[in-house]
Amino acid sequence: MSAAPAAGLEALVFDTFGTLVDWRSSLIDDLTAFGRRNGIDVDWAAFADAWRHAYVPSMDRVRYGERPWASLDTLHGESFDELAERFGFAGRVDDATRRWFVLRWHELRPWPDTVSGLTRLRTRWITGTLSNGGVRLLTDLARFAPLPMDVILSAELFRHYKRDPEVYRGAVELLGTTPERVMLVAAHNDDLLAAKAEGLRTAFIARPTEYGPQQTRNLAADEGVELAARDLNDLARQLGV
Amino acid sequence: MSAAPAAGLEALVFDTFGTLVDWRSSLIDDLTAFGRRNGIDVDWAAFADAWRHAYVPSMDRVRYGERPWASLDTLHGESFDELAERFGFAGRVDDATRRWFVLRWHELRPWPDTVSGLTRLRTRWITGTLSNGGVRLLTDLARFAPLPMDVILSAELFRHYKRDPEVYRGAVELLGTTPERVMLVAAHNDDLLAAKAEGLRTAFIARPTEYGPQQTRNLAADEGVELAARDLNDLARQLGV
Numbered sequence: 001m002s003a004a005p006a007a008g009l010e011a012l013v014f015d016t017f018g019t020l021v022d023w024r025s026s027l028i029d030d031l032t033a034f035g036r037r038n039g040i041d042v043d044w045a046a047f048a049d050a051w052r053h054a055y056v057p058s059m060d061r062v063r064y065g066e067r068p069w070a071s072l073d074t075l076h077g078e079s080f081d082e083l084a085e086r087f088g089f090a091g092r093v094d095d096a097t098r099r100w101f102v103l104r105w106h107e108l109r110p111w112p113d114t115v116s117g118l119t120r121l122r123t124r125w126i127t128g129t130l131s132n133g134g135v136r137l138l139t140d141l142a143r144f145a146p147l148p149m150d151v152i153l154s155a156e157l158f159r160h161y162k163r164d165p166e167v168y169r170g171a172v173e174l175l176g177t178t179p180e181r182v183m184l185v186a187a188h189n190d191d192l193l194a195a196k197a198e199g200l201r202t203a204f205i206a207r208p209t210e211y212g213p214q215q216t217r218n219l220a221a222d223e224g225v226e227l228a229a230r231d232l233n234d235l236a237r238q239l240g241v
Numbered sequence: 242m243s244a245a246p247a248a249g250l251e252a253l254v255f256d257t258f259g260t261l262v263d264w265r266s267s268l269i270d271d272l273t274a275f276g277r278r279n280g281i282d283v284d285w286a287a288f289a290d291a292w293r294h295a296y297v298p299s300m301d302r303v304r305y306g307e308r309p310w311a312s313l314d315t316l317h318g319e320s321f322d323e324l325a326e327r328f329g330f331a332g333r334v335d336d337a338t339r340r341w342f343v344l345r346w347h348e349l350r351p352w353p354d355t356v357s358g359l360t361r362l363r364t365r366w367i368t369g370t371l372s373n374g375g376v377r378l379l380t381d382l383a384r385f386a387p388l389p390m391d392v393i394l395s396a397e398l399f400r401h402y403k404r405d406p407e408v409y410r411g412a413v414e415l416l417g418t419t420p421e422r423v424m425l426v427a428a429h430n431d432d433l434l435a436a437k438a439e440g441l442r443t444a445f446i447a448r449p450t451e452y453g454p455q456q457t458r459n460l461a462a463d464e465g466v467e468l469a470a471r472d473l474n475d476l477a478r479q480l481g482v
Contacts, residue, residue, distance in 0.1 A: 126380055136417030139367055139392045151380045151393045156415070176377030
């Protein structure tokens with residue numbers, strides 16, 4: 001940890017799924033309500049976890065050049081199709097239903113500290129997303145949650161997904177500055193270490209129930225991450241706002 | 242004019258210089274204060290007009306492939322150098338002064354209706370910039386004015402300047418929708434007609450003093466522009482919010 005962690009800082013960019021919004025309980029609530037409305041009896045917590053679990057391998061096929069660029073909405077739609085089959089309700093899914101499911105990722109609830117913490121941080125620094133969600137997804141999410149953001153930065157702008165270095169470099173370039181003036185805030189150590197490798201500053205936010213009560217990873221900051229905070233208000237306090 | 246001008250609309254994107262912010266009087270005020278502080282006696286209104294006048298030819302060299310992509314900050318810096326020479330104060334300009342001048346374009350005052358009008362429109366639709374300013378410039382401007390925006394869309398993202406069709410198409414693609422669900426709001430008919438040619442909806446906002454008291458162009462909407470409004474609150478009213 002630095003003695004003056006905010007010195008020279010111009011912008012804070014935030015990982016979004018998990019760091020700012022509680023995708024898991026939001027999905028479980030929405031999908032459970034869907035199941036009830038339509039008489040579809042599925043373990044929706046298991047469905048939500050399986051859907052999120054499909055995310056990394058589906059992105060990795062893009063990241064490793066096995067397929068051309070595809071948006072997160074496209075990837076979510078494809079993994080939804082497989083899972084609707086596996087969970088036995090594919091026969092009940094029409095186009096509007098499929099679209100509704102994909103759009104669940106555009107309307108996720110913030111963590112309790114997200115709005116107040118972002119509001120505090122934004123008084124001093126530019127706040128931006130830096131997420132694998134697309135521009136429209138993040139714009140919808142920022143309106144819905146709401147997330148007080150100055151700028152929507154998305155993997156889509158660079159046609160590379162995190163943890164590809166192009167995403168961090170591209171964000172710094174669009175912010176018209178140098179990496180050490182930008183801090184990535186995230187609940188995932190691998191994201192932070194990939195940003196650090198490009199020279200960005202890093203802050204870990206603990207989200208110990210992002211993946212549910214049995215979460216075993218990302219419970220604390222890895223060595224090498226600059227700051228570690230309990231939540232966004234704690235980060236604001238550590239940065240002096 | 243359509244009977245239901247807001248039907249199907251998802252997003253409003255706004256030209257920024259002139260449409261949302263009063264670049265001319267903001268520049269004149271800032272530069273006049275600079276002149277007084279430094280004892281530099283220049284016709285700063287003439288300087289501001291000449292600086293803005295250099296904008297289209299400098300962009301056109303990019304648009305017509307005579308030079309590779311260059312940001313608006315770069316173009317503003319280059320035309321500043323020429324004008325500081327022409328207006329006879331180049332010898333008084335160091336790097337920090339040059340940077341201060343270029344950054345004047347990041348801190349421009351909104352028109353009196355801008356903040357209230359955007360706030361109303363944003364309750365119903367996504368609001369975004371769609372400007373030739375870069376992402377950082379627009380982000381700074383949105384924080385400064387302030388401009389209530391959900392998303393910063395910039396020519397820089399497409400490496401094409403308006404009125405190139407790539408800018409309008411690119412905005413629609415990032416908004417994840419179709420052109421007829423996006424409306425460009427601008428004080429300049431050529432911008433609106435270029436957007437219309439790509440299928441976007443169009444609204445003209447009258448800014449009859451953008452170029453000063455002698456303005457002769459863009460006093461009214463051209464034929465073919467869908468809506469014409471006195472200001473952003475009038476547009477909100479016409480769109481039913």
